[in-house]
Amino acid sequence: xxxxxxxxxxxxxxxxxxxxxxxxxxxxxxxxxxxxxxxxxxxxxxxxxxxxxxxxxxxxxxxxxxxxxxxxxxxxxxxxxxxxxxxxxxxxxxxxxxxxxxxxxxxxxxxxxxxxxxxxxxxxxxxxxxxxxxxxxxxxxxxxxxxxxxxxxxxxxxxxxxxxxxxxxxxxxxxxxxxxxxxxxxxxxxxxxxxxxxxxxxxxxxxxxxxxxxxxxxxxxxxxxxxxxxxxxxxxxxxxxxxxxxxxxxxxxxxxxxxxxxxxxxxxxxxxxxxxxxxxxxxxxxxxxxxxxxxxxxxxxxxxxxxxxxxxxxxxxxxxxxxxxxxxxxxxxxxxxxxxxxxxxxxx
Amino acid sequence: xxxxxxxxxxxxxxxxxxxxxxxxxxxxxxxxxxxxxxxxxxxxxxxxxxxxxxxxxxxxxxxxxxxxxxxxxxxxxxxxxxxxxxxxxxxxxxxxxxxxxxxxxxxxxxxxxxxxxxxxxxxxxxxxxxxxxxxxxxxxxxxxxxxxxxxxxxxxxxxxxxxxxxxxxxxxxxxxxxxxxxxxxxxxxxxxxxxxxxxxxxxxxxxxxxxxxxxxxxxxxxxxxxxxxxxxxxxxxxxxxxxxxxxxxxxxxxxxxxxxxxxxxxxxxxxxxxxxxxxxxxxxxxxxxxxxxxxxxxxxxxxxxxxxxxxxxxxxxxxxxxxxxxxxxxxxxxxxxxxxxxxxxxxx
DNA sequence: TTACCAACAGCAACCGTTTGCACAACTGAT
DNA sequence: ATCAGTTGTGCAAACGGTTGCTGTTGGTAA
Numbered sequence: 001x002x003x004x005x006x007x008x009x010x011x012x013x014x015x016x017x018x019x020x021x022x023x024x025x026x027x028x029x030x031x032x033x034x035x036x037x038x039x040x041x042x043x044x045x046x047x048x049x050x051x052x053x054x055x056x057x058x059x060x061x062x063x064x065x066x067x068x069x070x071x072x073x074x075x076x077x078x079x080x081x082x083x084x085x086x087x088x089x090x091x092x093x094x095x096x097x098x099x100x101x102x103x104x105x106x107x108x109x110x111x112x113x114x115x116x117x118x119x120x121x122x123x124x125x126x127x128x129x130x131x132x133x134x135x136x137x138x139x140x141x142x143x144x145x146x147x148x149x150x151x152x153x154x155x156x157x158x159x160x161x162x163x164x165x166x167x168x169x170x171x172x173x174x175x176x177x178x179x180x181x182x183x184x185x186x187x188x189x190x191x192x193x194x195x196x197x198x199x200x201x202x203x204x205x206x207x208x209x210x211x212x213x214x215x216x217x218x219x220x221x222x223x224x225x226x227x228x229x230x231x232x233x234x235x236x237x238x239x240x241x242x243x244x245x246x247x248x249x250x251x252x253x254x255x256x257x258x259x260x261x262x263x264x265x266x267x268x269x270x271x272x273x274x275x276x277x278x279x280x281x282x283x284x285x286x287x288x289x290x291x292x293x294x295x296x297x298x299x300x301x302x303x304x305x306x307x308x309x310x311x312x313x314x315x316x317x318x319x320x321x322x323x324x325x326x327x328x329x330x331x332x333x334x335x336x337x338x339x340x341x342x343x344x345x346x347x348x
Numbered sequence: 349x350x351x352x353x354x355x356x357x358x359x360x361x362x363x364x365x366x367x368x369x370x371x372x373x374x375x376x377x378x379x380x381x382x383x384x385x386x387x388x389x390x391x392x393x394x395x396x397x398x399x400x401x402x403x404x405x406x407x408x409x410x411x412x413x414x415x416x417x418x419x420x421x422x423x424x425x426x427x428x429x430x431x432x433x434x435x436x437x438x439x440x441x442x443x444x445x446x447x448x449x450x451x452x453x454x455x456x457x458x459x460x461x462x463x464x465x466x467x468x469x470x471x472x473x474x475x476x477x478x479x480x481x482x483x484x485x486x487x488x489x490x491x492x493x494x495x496x497x498x499x500x501x502x503x504x505x506x507x508x509x510x511x512x513x514x515x516x517x518x519x520x521x522x523x524x525x526x527x528x529x530x531x532x533x534x535x536x537x538x539x540x541x542x543x544x545x546x547x548x549x550x551x552x553x554x555x556x557x558x559x560x561x562x563x564x565x566x567x568x569x570x571x572x573x574x575x576x577x578x579x580x581x582x583x584x585x586x587x588x589x590x591x592x593x594x595x596x597x598x599x600x601x602x603x604x605x606x607x608x609x610x611x612x613x614x615x616x617x618x619x620x621x622x623x624x625x626x627x628x629x630x631x632x633x634x635x636x637x638x639x640x641x642x643x644x645x646x647x648x649x650x651x652x653x654x655x656x657x658x659x660x661x662x663x664x665x666x667x668x669x670x671x672x673x674x675x676x677x678x679x680x681x682x683x684x685x686x687x688x689x690x691x692x693x694x695x696x
Numbered sequence: 697t698t699a700c701c702a703a704c705a706g707c708a709a710c711c712g713t714t715t716g717c718a719c720a721a722c723t724g725a726t
Numbered sequence: 727a728t729c730a731g732t733t734g735t736g737c738a739a740a741c742g743g744t745t746g747c748t749g750t751t752g753g754t755a756a
Contacts, residue, residue, distance in 0.1 A: 009496065011742055022706045027744060035704060052494055057469045058410045059742035062711050067406065078435045083426040090425065090452055099466060100450045104438055118447060121405045146400055148357065259637060289607060291639025359712055370736045375714060385734060407712035410741050
C-alpha cells in the first residue's frame with residue numbers, strides 16, 4: 001500500500017460513490033441537515049471517518065465567497081510588544097475557528113499595501129492592522145477601501161481612518177508617568193521619544209508636556225528628544241545628561257528606548273533612582289530583566305490583541321461593518337503603574 | 349457610486365465580457381501566454397488594471413490543488429527564541445511568494461494534531477514544525493503522514509521522524525559552554541536544564557556531562573537539575589547554591605532559565621563572575637539586557653527560521669519530498685560564543 | 697379513492713480560474 | 727485551387743463543496 005502522504009485526498013465524491021448516493025447528500029449528511037435520514041447520516045459519517053475525510057477548505061471558501069482566514073499586518077513581529085499582541089489575537093481567534101495569516105510590513109508602507117492586497121486576494125474574513133511609522137492616510141486608505149472585509153486597527157493606528165480600533169492610553173500614560181516622577185520629588189524631567197511621525201509618539205509627547213505644564217515644571221526643548229532605535233536612545237540619554245542643567249529623571253517612551261537609555265544613565269555614574277529616576281512604558285517583560293528593574297506603565301499587549309480579535313470577530317459575524325452609517329468604535333485598554341527599582345517610592 | 353468595499357470584486361469573467369473575449373483568453377493574456385497576440389494582451393492588461401483586478405487565490409488554489417500557504421506550528425510564539433525564528437521564516441518565505449499561517453500549539457500535543465489537520469484542510473504547500481514538550485512520535489506521526497505536503501522540522505524535533513530538520517548544535521554548545529567555564533578556572537560546574545522530555549534538553553545535558561567527564565570534573569547528581577519555568581529555575585539555583593559543596597559556575601540551558609537563575613545567584617551574595625560564573629544558551633537578545641550581561645552561546649533563531657523556510661521551499665519546488673528513497677537531511681546551525689560580563693576572561 | 701404533505705435523495709448550477717483540445721482564419725508552399 | 731502549417735481564440739471540463747429546486751416515495755386525512 002502506498003504511504004498515506006501520496007494518496008489522493010478523499011473527497012465528498014469518493015464517499016458518495018462508495019455509498020451509491022449523491023455528493024449533495026453526503027454534504028448535507030455531514031452537516032446534520034434534517035433532510036437526510038438518521039440512518040444514512042450515520043453511515044456517511046462512519047465512512048467519512050474511516051477514509052479520513054477532511055473538507056477542502058479552499059473549495060468551501062470559494063463557494064462561500066469568504067474564508068476563515070484573518071490577515072494580521074504589523075510593522076514588526078519580533079520586538080517587545082508585538083509577540084504578546086499576536087498571542088492575544090491567536091488565543092481569541094482560535095476559539096472562534098479562525099486562522100491567522102501573518103503579514104509583517106517591516107516598517108515599509110509599500111509592503112503594507114502589498115500585504116493588504118494579499119489579504120484581498122486570499123479573501124480574508126477580516127484584517128487586523130497596526131501601521132508602520134511612515135504610513136500615510138491617503139495612500140493606505142484607498143487600498144483598504146477595496147477590501148470587502150472588516151478592518152480593526154490596533155496600537156499604531158491612523159486616527160482618521162473609519163475603522164474600529166483598540167488603543168492604549170498613550171496621552172494618559174505619559175501624564176501618569178510624569179506625575180508619578182514629580183510626586184517622588186523629581187523636578188527636571190526629561191523624555192526620550194520614538195519616531196515623531198507616529199501617533200503614539202505624538203500622544204505620549206503631548207501627555208508628557210501637558211503634565212509638565214500642569215505641574216509647573218520646566219519643559220524646555222533640551223528636555224526631550226527623539227530616538228528611532230536603542231542605539232540612538234543611548235546617544236540621546238548621554239546628551240541629556242551632559243546638559244548644563246541635566247535632568248533628575250528620565251521618561252522613556254518604549255522598551256526599545258529604555259534598553260539604550262538605562263546603560264547610558266548608569267555609565268554617567270549617577271545613582272538610580274536617587275540622582276536620576278527612570279520610568280518607561282512597556283509591555284511588562286523587559287523591565288524585570290533590566291538592572292535595576294525599571295518602574296513602568298504596563299501597556300498590555302496581550303489584552304490589546306485579544307480585544308482587537310474579539311472586535312473583529314464581532315464585526316465579521318454580525319456583518320455590522322457593512323452598514324452605511326455605523327460610527328467608529330475606539331476601545332481603550334487601561335494602563336497600570338508598576339513600581340520597581342528605578343523610582344523613589346511615593347505615598348499615594 | 350457605491351463605496352468600493354461594497355462592490356463585487358472584478359473577476360476574469362468581467363474583463364472577458366467587457367472585451368467580448370473568452371475568460372480563458374483573459375487568463376492566458378494576464379500571464380503572458382505566447383498564444384495571445386500582443387495587442388490583445390495589452391488591452392486586457394489595461395482593463396484589468398483599470399478595474400483593479402486581483403486574482404482570487406482561493407480559486408487558483410482549488411484549481412491548482414495546492415496553495416501558496418505555509419503552516420507554521422510552534423509550541424509557543426511569544427517567548428525568547430520563536431519570534432526571531434518566525435522573522436527568519438517570514439523574510440525568506442516572502443521572497444518566494446509564500447504566506448505564513450500561524451498555528452501555535454501552546455505546548456499541547458492535541459492542539460498540535462489539530463493544527464496539522466488545519467494545514468491539511470487548507471491545502472498548505474508545506475509545514476514548518478517545532479514540537480511541544482510532550483509530543484510523542486507515534487501519535488504525531490500518523491497525522492502527519494496524511495498530509496500531502498512536505499514537512500521541515502526545526503529546533504524541537506522528533507529525531508526519528510523521516511522529515512528534514514534544521515537544528516542547533518545542542519550537544520556541542522553545552523560542551524563548549526562547560527569547556528569555556530573550565531578554562532576560565534571553574535571547577536564545580538552546575539547546570540540547570542529544561543523539561544527532560546525534550547530532545548534539546550537531553551542533548552544539552554549529554555553535552556554537559558560529556559564535557560565534565562572529559563575534563564575530569566565532578567558530575568554528581570547534585571550538580572544539575574530540571575526546571576520548567578523561570579520560577580522553578582530560581583528555586584533550582586537557590587538549591588544548588590545552598591549545597592554543602594556549592595558550584596563555582598552555573599550553566600543555564602535557556603533564556604527562560606537564566607531569567608530565574610541570575611537573580612538567585614545575585615541574591616546569594618556571590619560576586620559574579622569571581623565567586624560564581626554564569627553562562628547560558630540564548631538567542632542573543634536577553635543576555636544583553638540582564639545585569640550583569642550574561643556570557644552566552646548564541647543560538648541564532650533567525651538563521652534557523654531562514655534555513656528551515658529555505659529548505660521547505662526547495663522541497664516544494666523540486667517535488668523531491670515525494671521520492672520514495674530520499675534520505676533525510678539534518679541542517680546544523682553553527683553556534684557562537686559571546687563573552688560578556690558573567691565569566692572570567694580566557695585567553696583562547 | 698383522491699389530495700396533500702412530509703421525508704428523503706438527486707440534479708445541476710455555481711464559486712473563479714486554469715488548461716487540453718478543437719477550430720477558424722490566414723499564410724505560404726505546392 | 728488545394729493542402730499543410732501557423733497563429734489566435736473559444737469551448738468545456740475540472741478543482742471540491744454547497745444549495746435551490748425538483749422528483750419520488752410512503753403515509754395520512756378528507
